[in-house]
Amino acid sequence: MVYLTRLEHFNAAHKLFNPNWTKEQNDEVFGVCANENWHGHNFDLYVTVKGIPDPHTGFVYDVKKLSKLMKERVITPLDHKNLNLDVDFMFGKMCSTENLAIAIWEQLAPHLPQNVHLHCVKLYETARIYVEYFGSGK
Amino acid sequence: MVYLTRLEHFNAAHKLFNPNWTKEQNDEVFGVCANENWHGHNFDLYVTVKGIPDPHTGFVYDVKKLSKLMKERVITPLDHKNLNLDVDFMFGKMCSTENLAIAIWEQLAPHLPQNVHLHCVKLYETARIYVEYFGSGK
Amino acid sequence: MVYLTRLEHFNAAHKLFNPNWTKEQNDEVFGVCANENWHGHNFDLYVTVKGIPDPHTGFVYDVKKLSKLMKERVITPLDHKNLNLDVDFMFGKMCSTENLAIAIWEQLAPHLPQNVHLHCVKLYETARIYVEYFGSGK
Amino acid sequence: MVYLTRLEHFNAAHKLFNPNWTKEQNDEVFGVCANENWHGHNFDLYVTVKGIPDPHTGFVYDVKKLSKLMKERVITPLDHKNLNLDVDFMFGKMCSTENLAIAIWEQLAPHLPQNVHLHCVKLYETARIYVEYFGSGK
Amino acid sequence: MVYLTRLEHFNAAHKLFNPNWTKEQNDEVFGVCANENWHGHNFDLYVTVKGIPDPHTGFVYDVKKLSKLMKERVITPLDHKNLNLDVDFMFGKMCSTENLAIAIWEQLAPHLPQNVHLHCVKLYETARIYVEYFGSGK
Amino acid sequence: MVYLTRLEHFNAAHKLFNPNWTKEQNDEVFGVCANENWHGHNFDLYVTVKGIPDPHTGFVYDVKKLSKLMKERVITPLDHKNLNLDVDFMFGKMCSTENLAIAIWEQLAPHLPQNVHLHCVKLYETARIYVEYFGSGK
Numbered sequence: 111m112v113y114l115t116r117l118e119h120f121n122a123a124h125k126l127f128n129p130n131w132t133k134e135q136n137d138e139v140f141g142v143c144a145n146e147n148w149h150g151h152n153f154d155l156y157v158t159v160k161g162i163p164d165p166h167t168g169f170v171y172d173v174k175k176l177s178k179l180m181k182e183r184v185i186t187p188l189d190h191k192n193l194n195l196d197v198d199f200m201f202g203k204m205c206s207t208e209n210l211a212i213a214i215w216e217q218l219a220p221h222l223p224q225n226v227h228l229h230c231v232k233l234y235e236t237a238r239i240y241v242e243y244f245g246s247g248k
Numbered sequence: 249m250v251y252l253t254r255l256e257h258f259n260a261a262h263k264l265f266n267p268n269w270t271k272e273q274n275d276e277v278f279g280v281c282a283n284e285n286w287h288g289h290n291f292d293l294y295v296t297v298k299g300i301p302d303p304h305t306g307f308v309y310d311v312k313k314l315s316k317l318m319k320e321r322v323i324t325p326l327d328h329k330n331l332n333l334d335v336d337f338m339f340g341k342m343c344s345t346e347n348l349a350i351a352i353w354e355q356l357a358p359h360l361p362q363n364v365h366l367h368c369v370k371l372y373e374t375a376r377i378y379v380e381y382f383g384s385g386k
Numbered sequence: 387m388v389y390l391t392r393l394e395h396f397n398a399a400h401k402l403f404n405p406n407w408t409k410e411q412n413d414e415v416f417g418v419c420a421n422e423n424w425h426g427h428n429f430d431l432y433v434t435v436k437g438i439p440d441p442h443t444g445f446v447y448d449v450k451k452l453s454k455l456m457k458e459r460v461i462t463p464l465d466h467k468n469l470n471l472d473v474d475f476m477f478g479k480m481c482s483t484e485n486l487a488i489a490i491w492e493q494l495a496p497h498l499p500q501n502v503h504l505h506c507v508k509l510y511e512t513a514r515i516y517v518e519y520f521g522s523g524k
Numbered sequence: 525m526v527y528l529t530r531l532e533h534f535n536a537a538h539k540l541f542n543p544n545w546t547k548e549q550n551d552e553v554f555g556v557c558a559n560e561n562w563h564g565h566n567f568d569l570y571v572t573v574k575g576i577p578d579p580h581t582g583f584v585y586d587v588k589k590l591s592k593l594m595k596e597r598v599i600t601p602l603d604h605k606n607l608n609l610d611v612d613f614m615f616g617k618m619c620s621t622e623n624l625a626i627a628i629w630e631q632l633a634p635h636l637p638q639n640v641h642l643h644c645v646k647l648y649e650t651a652r653i654y655v656e657y658f659g660s661g662k
Numbered sequence: 663m664v665y666l667t668r669l670e671h672f673n674a675a676h677k678l679f680n681p682n683w684t685k686e687q688n689d690e691v692f693g694v695c696a697n698e699n700w701h702g703h704n705f706d707l708y709v710t711v712k713g714i715p716d717p718h719t720g721f722v723y724d725v726k727k728l729s730k731l732m733k734e735r736v737i738t739p740l741d742h743k744n745l746n747l748d749v750d751f752m753f754g755k756m757c758s759t760e761n762l763a764i765a766i767w768e769q770l771a772p773h774l775p776q777n778v779h780l781h782c783v784k785l786y787e788t789a790r791i792y793v794e795y796f797g798s799g800k
Numbered sequence: 801m802v803y804l805t806r807l808e809h810f811n812a813a814h815k816l817f818n819p820n821w822t823k824e825q826n827d828e829v830f831g832v833c834a835n836e837n838w839h840g841h842n843f844d845l846y847v848t849v850k851g852i853p854d855p856h857t858g859f860v861y862d863v864k865k866l867s868k869l870m871k872e873r874v875i876t877p878l879d880h881k882n883l884n885l886d887v888d889f890m891f892g893k894m895c896s897t898e899n900l901a902i903a904i905w906e907q908l909a910p911h912l913p914q915n916v917h918l919h920c921v922k923l924y925e926t927a928r929i930y931v932e933y934f935g936s937g938k
Contacts, residue, residue: 113658121287123285139448147334150260151290152290169620236257239392241390242434243388244387252931307896347720379667379722421886426839466835512811518526520525556742566788651671760802760858761858
């Protein structure tokens, strides 16, 4: 097995806000992240796949195809968007980086070829905070 | 003269939108940056001051004081805010990174001691785009 | 399971020196790192915790609480300190980055809530050297 | 167990080209990477070893020795070289980053002391693409 | 005046070789950089323009246009190319980073609008070596 | 004119302490930086020289020679040292980053060839604080 990782970026607005709570509860738990007028981030997304290198190409997966898949299924729906308002696969979910990473996994996993396995979605919210998701069994 | 630079961060939402134009004109000029539901960035702000090192401290300016000034006058007003809606010193201005850098300069310049000169405001919107402003005479 | 990581920094002095050895033995094994007058580093500390995102917040753990815990238990005791002389939890230990990472783990692990598990302490001594510790069973 | 990682760099030329295919097939699969006149990269190589810290030194492995081993077995043979033409341990292999990482593993693994285990070879081809190899059983 | 900078990347092969010298002279002066089979780099290119922000857009220059210009005039001709063999605007020149930066300036300067001035071409050959060119009068 | 920059690193201990002041005065002005047991940093040093590229080499200055000069005159005297105790060219000076940058300039300037001019010494104390010095007339 060899693991191949590709980085893509997107810039988006969001807020942390639980609609079942009062404004005071949201402010207490989420602090400045609950600003009703939104804030935003430059997100860095690392997607890792694993597999056996193909003997004819030396590739686990063609990184151009991985990049294209990430752009179609994740970057285009998220880039320059409001994560709470504009993204169908985030509707009805708390808009944390954890939940966003899980949703990105679900956007990508069904579209990989059979011999290529999604291993990790690593999502930086800032240079100092990131989450990793390795699928529902891990 | 020695030049001293301090980096601070803020995360904010904004959009590029000229209220004198139609939605179509805004979309044509600003593209995805005109998304009416906002997008956002992790901004990196480098502020450079210059002066003669003090013989008693070796400092051009105490970097803790520079950091405190940046936080009070710039980071607190901008961090986890909507740059179009929440920031008094951006009201009525096009919310470009260029105009934000100029506004940050104006927030800082009057508050430095007499022997310390503001030299540069350098503002990264993304890791691939930044602007610099050296004051109105440069 | 989702993994959440937070970066904090500290700057410290140390030396590599085995008190049971002669100066010559120390110089031979540790080279310039044995300088009796100390040297120092900007340490970057990444702490990773894992857990199930809370349905009400979307959080594995509130990253503000993780940051506060790291500051109280690790950064404040280590920042702008001499690791050999000033840090009670390093007394009597060889002051290697490996041992420092283990000690940081032990500072943090008892203070996490029950549903949040410490996964990794990753400590950069320089941009080119880092160690990782995953607990005593790994 | 503690994991210790060292970063070294090398700059090299290569092309992606399968000699059993026509030029058209190579161009179709590899695109600009098949340019017959070569292209190149600054490769960043992270090598991770694991072990129990030695009680006398606090070291899993002396990082100076790890650096020396990487330079002798990997960096000197690869730096400022053409990976397809100049490197004996790449002859007859597709010159992908995946295959290069496996070959680097094989260059290093036999030369570590018995109590130090090679854990990972992580190779960045660009800042946005990297591969990891953990040995033949992983 | 505000200064606006955009980063783009290209990966290329080259060698340092003076055709008026013997192989021995080239090896003596250029060392491993003279390898006749080429080596290569990931080049990072920062282009800075300056001007007065437009009152209608807040822009010195639309960064999407700057990116497009860089791609058309510089990145496409250089990316995944051999700088000595494949690039018409480098023919007959010593292929140093200095000369490449000057040539990039000349590729860009004639194509900027009248109110936007090219200020700096900054070209990283590696993370530790870069050159800057500010035009022929500076 | 083309500007050429080289990065080198050193790791050192220091403290900020004015011997003409009481401990209380030092603590008040310098805070944790006055810790009598020292602290330390990974310093990043960027040295920029300028000149006309040589027609035979394409070089402003051979970057290998610049690196060698930096190592001999600056890195070797500073790396893994105590800046207050071990460095002759810092004796009797306040050990600020500002004064260190000036001292590094004075170490380098006399040793450059006549057609190569020292332009800037840029010294990072941490990733968030740096100083620049352009010589006594600037």
